[in-house]
Amino acid sequence: MNLNTRMSSFLRKSPKSPFIYQRTPFLRRVSFFNSNTPIAFAPLARQAILAPRRTFTSQTNPERLRKHLEDELHKDENKNTRENEAQELALLTKELGFKVESGFQFTLAAILLAALTTSAFANSEEEKSAEKKDHSQLPFYTRQEVAKHKTEATGIWVIYQGGVYDVTNFVENHPGGKAKIMLAAGGSVEPFWKVYKMHQSEHIREILEEYRIGNLVPSEISQIEEAESSEGDLFSGEPARVPFLVVRSEKPFNAETPPELLVTSFVTPNPVFYVRSHMATPLVNSEEYKLQVTGEGLSQPISFTLDQLKSFPKHTVVTTIQCAGNRRSEFQKLGPVHGLPWGTGAVGTAVWSGVKLKDLLLHAGYDINNGDVRHVQFEGLDNDKTNNYGASIPVEKALSDDGDVIIAYEMNGEEIPRDHGYPVRAVVPGVVGARNVKWLGKIVTAKEESPSFWQQKDYKLLPPYANTQKLDTKDFPSIQELPVTSVICEPLNQSSLSPDQKELTLKGYAYSGGGRGIVRVEVSGDCGQTWRLAKLTDEKEAVEDNEIGGVLRKKSKYFKNWAWTLWEITIPVPEGGGDLRVCCRAMDSSGNIQPESLSSVTNTRGFCCNALHCINLQCP
Numbered sequence: 001m002n003l004n005t006r007m008s009s010f011l012r013k014s015p016k017s018p019f020i021y022q023r024t025p026f027l028r029r030v031s032f033f034n035s036n037t038p039i040a041f042a043p044l045a046r047q048a049i050l051a052p053r054r055t056f057t058s059q060t061n062p063e064r065l066r067k068h069l070e071d072e073l074h075k076d077e078n079k080n081t082r083e084n085e086a087q088e089l090a091l092l093t094k095e096l097g098f099k100v101e102s103g104f105q106f107t108l109a110a111i112l113l114a115a116l117t118t119s120a121f122a123n124s125e126e127e128k129s130a131e132k133k134d135h136s137q138l139p140f141y142t143r144q145e146v147a148k149h150k151t152e153a154t155g156i157w158v159i160y161q162g163g164v165y166d167v168t169n170f171v172e173n174h175p176g177g178k179a180k181i182m183l184a185a186g187g188s189v190e191p192f193w194k195v196y197k198m199h200q201s202e203h204i205r206e207i208l209e210e211y212r213i214g215n216l217v218p219s220e221i222s223q224i225e226e227a228e229s230s231e232g233d234l235f236s237g238e239p240a241r242v243p244f245l246v247v248r249s250e251k252p253f254n255a256e257t258p259p260e261l262l263v264t265s266f267v268t269p270n271p272v273f274y275v276r277s278h279m280a281t282p283l284v285n286s287e288e289y290k291l292q293v294t295g296e297g298l299s300q301p302i303s304f305t306l307d308q309l310k311s312f313p314k315h316t317v318v319t320t321i322q323c324a325g326n327r328r329s330e331f332q333k334l335g336p337v338h339g340l341p342w343g344t345g346a347v348g349t350a351v352w353s354g355v356k357l358k359d360l361l362l363h364a365g366y367d368i369n370n371g372d373v374r375h376v377q378f379e380g381l382d383n384d385k386t387n388n389y390g391a392s393i394p395v396e397k398a399l400s401d402d403g404d405v406i407i408a409y410e411m412n413g414e415e416i417p418r419d420h421g422y423p424v425r426a427v428v429p430g431v432v433g434a435r436n437v438k439w440l441g442k443i444v445t446a447k448e449e450s451p452s453f454w455q456q457k458d459y460k461l462l463p464p465y466a467n468t469q470k471l472d473t474k475d476f477p478s479i480q481e482l483p484v485t486s487v488i489c490e491p492l493n494q495s496s497l498s499p500d501q502k503e504l505t506l507k508g509y510a511y512s513g514g515g516r517g518i519v520r521v522e523v524s525g526d527c528g529q530t531w532r533l534a535k536l537t538d539e540k541e542a543v544e545d546n547e548i549g550g551v552l553r554k555k556s557k558y559f560k561n562w563a564w565t566l567w568e569i570t571i572p573v574p575e576g577g578g579d580l581r582v583c584c585r586a587m588d589s590s591g592n593i594q595p596e597s598l599s600s601v602t603n604t605r606g607f608c609c610n611a612l613h614c615i616n617l618q619c620p
Helices: 003-013 062-073 079-096 108-114 125-131 143-147 178-182 190-195 202-209 218-231 306-310 328-332 357-363 395-399
Strands: 019-024 027-032 039-041 054-057 155-160 163-166 212-216 246-249 254-256 290-295 302-305 315-322 347-356 375-383 388-394 406-411 425-427 440-446 485-490 503-511 518-524 565-572 578-588 613-619
Touching (some): 155 190, 163 202, 212 218, 302 306, 306 406, 347 357, 357 395, 388 395, 485 518, 485 578, 485 613, 503 518, 518 565
Parallel strands (some): 290 440
Antiparallel strands (some): 019 027, 027 039, 155 163, 246 254, 290 302, 347 406, 375 388, 375 440, 485 503, 503 565, 518 578, 578 613
16 A cells, blocks of 8 residues: 555545644654554655654644745755656645645644655754743733633633643534533643543653743742642552553553463453553542432432441352453454553453342332432542542333342452452443442432443444534433453454464453353354354352352353353464464354454444454464
């Protein structure tokens, strides 16, 4: 695929994605903020020269960018070279549907077009120095004055390290969503940047500088520094973790289980269970802990201590919890996708014990015949000093005797570890991990879904064209039950087989949300031309001698299948050597089967990746 085609392809996929263009020695790069892996284009050989680094962003002055493009295109260089580049540029602009003219508006196309010019954006250190503003000449503002600018009508101002910035024109393009950046409107962004560490990079600071309008008065800068130093690092009290988790982010901590450990036992041990955190891990005093239950349809609000929760009849459920972003890294190979680059290990199965949610609500006087309540909201104790994590589930699931929704205080026969919700969390079998709220502090019966960002704006299956067509997230339902999926855990991708190896044993897991059982898993060693049935693990093997207490039971294939199915198969190794591509697929009890193509299930946030899972093996 030539450079023009590659650029055009990426533009069609995400024409308005926030990005930066960076020129560094021997590299031209377009870095999308919603991708963990920058998309890099190698320059033409004649362009591979050392040049001063320069970054332009999607907020750069359009006229400034246009002038750079125009100057480069009309440099008095070799005529043939310039004509060839002009022709290449014209073909690309025609293909993209853009017209280069003096009124050229700033779009992603401009950055891609600039990547084709001979020395676009390369300038001298003297020019860079001249462009830097003398901040001391800018106006000074008090915090009180900045606080008046927190709406689009008044302008949206923020403070960062003594600077005052008008970000009104940026909020709609904020990669984390407008709602998040508005939390800092009229105040300092620094507390948020301490929580969301991805902001602490040179590129992000350069983007912010484009919006600088003034300075904070010096006396108030010291006041902010003193207040922040007394608050400390939100992540200073994080729990100890085992070193072999695959870490996807440090602050907040997110890590997955190595795939080979997932299939060593039906129940995932606590220390290796994947960790998904949206904020710092709260440190909760169990003796002071109280769970609030409030909302519509209750006789009165009520709260429960941990001991009071343990006085209710104990209910145990074995369930798999899977992050909606599991396998997201496969989507990221197709193009920019926002989110942590989860592999196949953001999933685990545990034995959870606690009190049934229904029992708690009935004890609180909930009227089960109340027709106004449609949702049960959960609010966690994890917060970023402004908002707590929250989610909700349909009331039908919450109240169902067969729904097995519990407020858990034990995980695999022990107190729930801090990373997994100590002292209490919601466990909602068959439902996406995002609704299994950890560090549970409040339960609310309500007419509406949780108002939290993660229920209203995130964890929804938006089509890949959602950004370009400006679709409203409110028009899309929140993810609840997950689709059928299966994964090969052993051997690992890119493993090498021995020269004399005749057979290959593969192991993995399969899972479907909503309690749907796995009725078959198939494996193909010839790119899907033929398939072989894998052997499914029978859970009855773990009943009597289960060290947790024999809580596992042989499950029906059609009902209340809350946990995954492990599988295994041995296939012949084809003769002749070369690479071997092995794929797996599963079917659930409703006849749902994994789709063949990743592109058929791609979405803006990389959720619910359930296409065929394939690995490549090296055969000598």
